[in-house]
Amino acid sequence: MSETSVANTLRRPRAARQHSEAAAESTSTHVGELDTAYLETLLGYNARRAALSVIAVFLQRMEPYGLRPVDFSVLTLIAHNPGITSRQICTALDILPPNLVGMIKSLDKRGLIERRAHPTDRRAQGLHVSAAGKRLQREAETTATQLEQDVSKALTADELQTLNHLLRKVYQS
Amino acid sequence: MSETSVANTLRRPRAARQHSEAAAESTSTHVGELDTAYLETLLGYNARRAALSVIAVFLQRMEPYGLRPVDFSVLTLIAHNPGITSRQICTALDILPPNLVGMIKSLDKRGLIERRAHPTDRRAQGLHVSAAGKRLQREAETTATQLEQDVSKALTADELQTLNHLLRKVYQS
DNA sequence: TATTGTTATACTCTATAACTATA
């Protein structure tokens, strides 16, 4: 399948929103609103649901650039860290080396990055964005920044900042 | 592969934590700390990283119960909503019907749930937890609640509550 | 005609083992 047909996976039936307290156990069948209150107290559940809902929008908006979430992260990391190695990307993004190979190969084939000889380690390669890669990454970054506003429209600017701060504390602990 | 070997997927190299501002572009190779500052401003990135880090712990702790995250959500939803249908679960958890079939079948085969005739719709089935299912779900729920404390140990109780609240606002919008 | 549950299937994502070249 071609790289452009990336975002055909959108499907966003909203979650049940009620925290119903009423027990409907008198009959053998639950007929009213669902009780999802307990699941909604769980950080793993909420973080996963939020991530998936943001990523769904991301997939749509990034489809013109042919970048999926991890592709975007990799390209952005290379743009912001010229000469970075594959191994450094793997550590920073928690990707396994075999799974990065294809992405790097694809970005290279598209002419977005270059692999140069590493100056001090002949096993490694220094990764750099090409001129075209820099242009694409800048456009994609602008799109991502705009998207940030859209997916958090239920939040104030302060709330969004707080949310990002708390999320980082969770995964950086 | 058996259902008990679920949590063999743990690998947690911590993310780079520095928000370095210094541009190291003078040489062709980046040697110092990586600059991940921009990615760490993005809600999708942070939510995904946080979700994955919580889920990694979840997989470990739930391995004794043979429950992966979605299995746990499904079993919990049935326990809290006796008589719920597959279709209702799909809507509540944003799962596609074909992907739920195997989970329901597995929970049924393990004797954790029962499928009864739906009282008003002969196409549907009312799902109920068995006595064993109720016991397992209660233990798993206790484990999940305990886990909540552990994965959020970098946060105060207030911060955790705020975080969950803001995450729900994101995916319930 | 639409919906529930289901089968078959394909694609993507994520993991391990093992290799080579270099350190």
Place this chain on the structure above:
DNA sequence: TATAGTTATAGAGTATAACAATA
């Protein structure tokens, strides 16, 4: 002996198409 990049491959996770039974 250990590490960087790679290949091959296996297993989850997630998607679509299409069907029978029922609404």
